[in-house]
Amino acid sequence: MNYMLITNNPLVIEKQAVLLSNNSSNDKQGDNWQVCREFNDIWELFSEVRSLLQQDWKLLTHPLPANGGLIGSPFRSLILAYQKAENAGYRTQKLLDEAEERWRKKYQAPTEINNADKVKAYQKLDLWALESSLKELKIFEQLGGA
Amino acid sequence: MKLEIGEVQIEDIKLGEQTKIEDGLLHVSRAELRKLLLEDKRLAAVEMTVARPGDKTRIIPVKDVIEPRVRLDNEITGYPGVTDKMGRVGAGRTLALKGAAVVTTGDIVAIQEGLIDMWGEGAKYTPFSQTCNLVLTFTPRRNLEAHQHEEAVREAGLKAAEYLGKAAENMEPDNINTYDLPAMNKRGEEVEGLPRVAYLKMLIAQGLLHDSYIYGIDAKETLPTWIHPNEILDGALVSGNCVAACDKITTYQHQNNSIILDLYDRHGKDLNFLGVVLTPELTTFTGKVRACEHATGLIKTMGADGVIISEEGYGNPDSDLLQNCKLLEEDGIKTVLITDECAGNDGFSQSLADTSSVAKAVISTGNVSHMVKLDPAERVIGNIGSLANLAGGSGDSFCDDGSIVCELNAIIGSTSEIGYHNLTARQY
Numbered sequence: 001m002n003y004m005l006i007t008n009n010p011l012v013i014e015k016q017a018v019l020l021s022n023n024s025s026n027d028k029q030g031d032n033w034q035v036c037r038e039f040n041d042i043w044e045l046f047s048e049v050r051s052l053l054q055q056d057w058k059l060l061t062h063p064l065p066a067n068g069g070l071i072g073s074p075f076r077s078l079i080l081a082y083q084k085a086e087n088a089g090y091r092t093q094k095l096l097d098e099a100e101e102r103w104r105k106k107y108q109a110p111t112e113i114n115n116a117d118k119v120k121a122y123q124k125l126d127l128w129a130l131e132s133s134l135k136e137l138k139i140f141e142q143l144g145g146a
Numbered sequence: 147m148k149l150e151i152g153e154v155q156i157e158d159i160k161l162g163e164q165t166k167i168e169d170g171l172l173h174v175s176r177a178e179l180r181k182l183l184l185e186d187k188r189l190a191a192v193e194m195t196v197a198r199p200g201d202k203t204r205i206i207p208v209k210d211v212i213e214p215r216v217r218l219d220n221e222i223t224g225y226p227g228v229t230d231k232m233g234r235v236g237a238g239r240t241l242a243l244k245g246a247a248v249v250t251t252g253d254i255v256a257i258q259e260g261l262i263d264m265w266g267e268g269a270k271y272t273p274f275s276q277t278c279n280l281v282l283t284f285t286p287r288r289n290l291e292a293h294q295h296e297e298a299v300r301e302a303g304l305k306a307a308e309y310l311g312k313a314a315e316n317m318e319p320d321n322i323n324t325y326d327l328p329a330m331n332k333r334g335e336e337v338e339g340l341p342r343v344a345y346l347k348m349l350i351a352q353g354l355l356h357d358s359y360i361y362g363i364d365a366k367e368t369l370p371t372w373i374h375p376n377e378i379l380d381g382a383l384v385s386g387n388c389v390a391a392c393d394k395i396t397t398y399q400h401q402n403n404s405i406i407l408d409l410y411d412r413h414g415k416d417l418n419f420l421g422v423v424l425t426p427e428l429t430t431f432t433g434k435v436r437a438c439e440h441a442t443g444l445i446k447t448m449g450a451d452g453v454i455i456s457e458e459g460y461g462n463p464d465s466d467l468l469q470n471c472k473l474l475e476e477d478g479i480k481t482v483l484i485t486d487e488c489a490g491n492d493g494f495s496q497s498l499a500d501t502s503s504v505a506k507a508v509i510s511t512g513n514v515s516h517m518v519k520l521d522p523a524e525r526v527i528g529n530i531g532s533l534a535n536l537a538g539g540s541g542d543s544f545c546d547d548g549s550i551v552c553e554l555n556a557i558i559g560s561t562s563e564i565g566y567h568n569l570t571a572r573q574y
Contacts, residue, residue, distance in 0.1 A: 061430050062462035064499050066352050068390030068488065068514060068555050069257035069537030071461060079430075092431070095465065098499045102461075105490065118535045121256040124292060125355065132353030132366060133429040140432045 260391020
């Protein structure tokens, strides 16, 4: 399976090698991970995801976090897979639209956050959620159902 | 399975030399409790403060709230799998110190906590303005990672609640509530012909600081499971998350789950309460499929006619909520969804991030984005500056006169999706 990690989180970028070797299924023969990380801001990231969804990639992680405080965060990491299939009935394009709309209402650009602790918190919470997603995917792929 | 929860009414808390209860006054030995809590080498110091209803006191940033209790007929007196050994809870007698609560605070990760106002406008929005609170502010050892800090504070809060609960060990309760839900094949005529109703309880399970624990097991590592409601009322569920403070389900709220208590009230009268299914809210779509299919599969196997579904948090869990609803309704099982709304400051935005035409019975527990102005506090326990980082707060939250402006997002338990809160809807 071809996977893609899309992120603009510097902490994730720093740890990507460890993340993808320890927590993901990239040790399985035939799996291939790409990392897409060159974004000027989160809007470029969303735009790239939108474009990939048009090219038979599917979103494996939900575009929204579960935490109100993270909606509007300047950092986000998402996982996609290349597979010509519907995504279990989830309307991911619509969910992405909704996520982007909610992000616009709450967005804080990194330059607007003059609190280093808050910036670190955004990065860490995004990293931990990504780690959780990678663990979930590893289990499901081992079961043959990712 | 029969559980008796005896209520010992607490009117006030006083810090002193000895831990005991006299005439509704809970005396707490500061030294003994400090010694117990600092046995955990991850914690360097603990400050104890009492906050009473009506005090012009603001507690911030709040991590969890726990009701002090002691279990009498069980060798497990604490939280199984967390502060005590493993074993089943939910039967026998437990004493609860009603009117008292342990509140844990301390900056762990910016964004992640909430506030409690003990008086005025803010007090209207949180049920924990009505409890006499022993507030524990922890200082961690240096170099402790945030998730280790959270774990240490979580466990310390539970230990403190257990320690306080033991003060009631030899007391006669003021009142006893009995929760008796027999096995399906032991139910008699009283439930014959009544609609069979299950409760599907969704739990945040999305990674460090976004986890919930069932008998100490991280919920994201479990399949959805049936659980007797008494187990939840008796401490099997512990909160390890803080999504937004408004809809974080504190451990106290798990212990007093309003949906379970209401279903008990109506069991044998106009419904047959089948029990609870716990299901994790995961991060991946595959995870969501697994959890939703399995949880609703359990409910179908139980033969439910109707299901109450409560969410925790908002954002991606909205998709789980709607998927659960859809899978049940498509099979002819009626659903009622309980959720809060993220509808913008003006309340006009779409409330949920996902939708389904089959979701027809939806109870709102409030708009998380509703703005409130809270008066200046005479005393702040904790760090008021952390409001700038909380969900619902910002650098613009601080007014010149000392008052603050924030969304309900920032207030602990203000839009609780299990209904243990103060907001209601009235037609006018």
